Amino acid sequence: MLQKKFISVCLILAMLIVGFMPTTISNAENLGTIEGFIDGDIISSQNVISNIRQGFTVEVPGTSYSTVTDDKGYFKLEMPFSTIKIQIIMKKSAFLERECILSSFSESVILSTAANPIKLMSGDMPVQGVQDKAINMTDILEVIKAFNTTLGYPTYEEILDLNQDKAINMEDIMVIVNNFNKSSLDYEPIVPGGVTAKPTPTNTPQKTEHLSQSFLLIRPQVLLQSILDQGQMW
Ligand SMILES: [Ca+2]
Ligand SMILES: [Ca+2]
Numbered sequence: 001m002l003q004k005k006f007i008s009v010c011l012i013l014a015m016l017i018v019g020f021m022p023t024t025i026s027n028a029e030n031l032g033t034i035e036g037f038i039d040g041d042i043i044s045s046q047n048v049i050s051n052i053r054q055g056f057t058v059e060v061p062g063t064s065y066s067t068v069t070d071d072k073g074y075f076k077l078e079m080p081f082s083t084i085k086i087q088i089i090m091k092k093s094a095f096l097e098r099e100c101i102l103s104s105f106s107e108s109v110i111l112s113t114a115a116n117p118i119k120l121m122s123g124d125m126p127v128q129g130v131q132d133k134a135i136n137m138t139d140i141l142e143v144i145k146a147f148n149t150t151l152g153y154p155t156y157e158e159i160l161d162l163n164q165d166k167a168i169n170m171e172d173i174m175v176i177v178n179n180f181n182k183s184s185l186d187y188e189p190i191v192p193g194g195v196t197a198k199p200t201p202t203n204t205p206q207k208t209e210h211l212s213q214s215f216l217l218i219r220p221q222v223l224l225q226s227i228l229d230q231g232q233m234w
Contacts, residue, residue, distance in 0.1 A: 034058075034102075035076040036111035038069050038090055038118045042175060048164040056092045056120065073117055081105050094159055096121040096182060097133050100190040109192045118190060122162055123176035134183040139176050143168060 038056040053073035059066035065079040077088070082105045091097040098120050100111060112118045123135040125142040132138070142160065149156040151166040158164075162172040 030080045031078055032081045032105060032108040033076055033078050034088065034105070034109050034111060035074070036118060037073045037114045038075065038112070038120060039073045040092075040095060040122050041119045041179070042122050042163050044163045045165065051164055053117075056090055056095070058088060058090050061087055061089055072114065074114070079105075081107070090118065090120060091131075092120065093126050093131070094122060094124065094162060096124040096135060096179065096187075097131065097184050098187050098190075099184070102192070111190060111192050121179040121182055121187075123179045123182075125176075126159065135176060135179045136181060140173060143172050143176065147173075 038053070038058070040052045042052055044052060050071035054069055054071040056069040056073070056075070057066060058069070058075045058077055060077070060079065063079070065077055067075050067077050069075045084104065086102045086105050088100040088102065088111075089097060090100070098118065100118075102109065121135065123139050124131045124133060125139040127138060127142055143162070146153075146155045146157050146160045146168045149168050151158075151161075156168060160172065161168050162175040165171070
């Protein structure tokens with residue numbers, strides 16, 4: 001009786017081992033890589049470029065596949081091949097989130113190169129921890145809260161110092177102004193292979209163009225008034 005039980009247990013164990021082995025090998029064979037480089041669109045001094053390039057999160061929503069860029073902006077995501085489309089999200093605090101859609105993932109892919117990185121627009125500030133995937137007056141007002149402060153000042157916040165020159169001033173406001181009225185939907189599709197389609201005027205929605213022009217017309221007055229409104233803070 002005991003011998004029969006022992007044989008049964010051995011058989012079950014053998015079946016489990018045999019059953020698992022092909023799966024494990026199959027998974028290892030089916031892993032591919034998605035790699036590339038990401039950079040911010042901020043023009044800043046050479047010594048803070050690595051700060052800007054590092055810390056972009058690259059993730060596939062709904063899965064545990066996620067990685068972060070190093071100080072060169074490089075990322076490498078390893079995940080199983082897939083025949084269905086894959087959404088890849090790239091994000092970082094104070095930058096406008098960007099997505100890349102792969103129609104399928106049947107072989108490893110290089111999305112961008114060091115010479116031609118994927119650029120994320122800066123200026124989508126976290127407001128109470130939330131970025132709304134749009135760059136507008138709310139983001140300017142967020143920076144103005146710490147306007148005219150420098151590193152060491154009680155209200156200075158590093159996240160609001162967009163060009164990372166240890167001072168929050170009009171240069172940081174202008175970073176946002178340059179991307180004003182942009183949303184995550186305004187990014188051009190990412191073409192794997194290090195080439196990002198360049199924006200063309202004909203692709204720009206009429207509404208966005210109109211609002212951008214309106215903003216540029218009223219910008220000095222709006223900014224001046226906003227700064228004056230916040231004057232009591234500094
Ligand atoms: Ca925003
Ligand atoms: Ca600054």
